[in-house]
Amino acid sequence: MSHAPVLLAEAMDALALKDGGVYVDATFGGGGYSREMLARADAHVIAFDRDPDAIARGAELSASAKGKFTLHQGRFGDLSTEDKVDGVVFDLGVSSFQLDEAERGFSFQADADLDMRMEKEGLSAADAVNRLSEGALADLIYQYGEDDDSRRIARAIVQARAAAPITRTLALAKIVEDAVGGRKGARTHPATKTFQALRMLVNDELGELARGLSAAERALKPGGRLVAVSFHSLEDRMVKQFLAARADALGRGSRFMPDLPPNDPSRRAPSFALDRKRATVSSDAETAANPRARSASLRWATRTDAPAWDELEPPALAPRAEAEWARLS
Numbered sequence: 001m002s003h004a005p006v007l008l009a010e011a012m013d014a015l016a017l018k019d020g021g022v023y024v025d026a027t028f029g030g031g032g033y034s035r036e037m038l039a040r041a042d043a044h045v046i047a048f049d050r051d052p053d054a055i056a057r058g059a060e061l062s063a064s065a066k067g068k069f070t071l072h073q074g075r076f077g078d079l080s081t082e083d084k085v086d087g088v089v090f091d092l093g094v095s096s097f098q099l100d101e102a103e104r105g106f107s108f109q110a111d112a113d114l115d116m117r118m119e120k121e122g123l124s125a126a127d128a129v130n131r132l133s134e135g136a137l138a139d140l141i142y143q144y145g146e147d148d149d150s151r152r153i154a155r156a157i158v159q160a161r162a163a164a165p166i167t168r169t170l171a172l173a174k175i176v177e178d179a180v181g182g183r184k185g186a187r188t189h190p191a192t193k194t195f196q197a198l199r200m201l202v203n204d205e206l207g208e209l210a211r212g213l214s215a216a217e218r219a220l221k222p223g224g225r226l227v228a229v230s231f232h233s234l235e236d237r238m239v240k241q242f243l244a245a246r247a248d249a250l251g252r253g254s255r256f257m258p259d260l261p262p263n264d265p266s267r268r269a270p271s272f273a274l275d276r277k278r279a280t281v282s283s284d285a286e287t288a289a290n291p292r293a294r295s296a297s298l299r300w301a302t303r304t305d306a307p308a309w310d311e312l313e314p315p316a317l318a319p320r321a322e323a324e325w326a327r328l329s
């Protein structure tokens, strides 16, 4: 079992690694990014992962790269460094280790408890499926999963759980498949988006991303690089808007509002410079070799010397689901 890092060379180029630099790998996973950073420059890498299994996998690298590499268990939303750093890279989502270990419950390819907790603690996907109201589930699957069949799926979940709690991955996948009328020749399984939505809720992935981007903004030195690889449109949009707002801070937020005068106090100095507005995506060769690369999108920007902006607010996309979930937590 292994994890093939996606957009590895592109992420390393975007970091502009240099000898003597200090870099944060916010998502250690299988360590593919950290290893490449250490191979490309005589640098120090500080890595994080919220998953205890990823931390255990990193023990070997911690021993072999002693003095050049430190690994911490924790969420990147809580990231803070003693000194400012030269680069922060996020490779978002789940690793192949998490997907392939059936008992983690992230995948509908194998039967396991409906878990999906990256940290292995707290409320699980089974709690969401069995305890959220039908309306909250529908909103969640529509907004986080971007699935137009959300109402039908939510109704089927609520009907099924009235007979017995839904506790297994394959049981949920079957409920979703039946609710939407089978696979209809689709390339992806009909439960893909429901599983994605549940995973994002259970791990508060959008909240983490908002806090992580702001934490990186505070941690970076002027000239330091923020690099983010995302795997679905909600994350990519959040990264894109975060960088665009902070790079083009001229008060031209809306076409209905006049430009702010140069000395307006609400005008903010740009905290990032965007050298490239478009996302970098995987090559055809990478996509052919690694299906995970299909939806990958990389964005990066360079930190300026302006102060960090206020903490980014995560979007309240499915407020009913988020509020019910917060009450359960």
Ligand SMILES: C[S@@+](CC[C@H](N)C(=O)[O-])C[C@H]1O[C@@H](n2cnc3c(N)ncnc32)[C@H](O)[C@@H]1O
Pocket (backbone or CB within 6 Å): 003, 004, 005, 006, 026, 027, 028, 029, 030, 031, 032, 033, 034, 048, 049, 050, 051, 054, 074, 075, 076, 077, 091, 092, 093, 094, 095, 096, 118, 208, 209
């Ligand atoms: C796509 S994998 C990273 C793969 C890695 N770049 C590699 O080459 O092996 C994403 C990793 O980020 C971790 N992760 C996701 N959200 C996190 C968060 N908020 N804080 C810390 N780690 C997180 C997951 O546990 C997972 O191990």
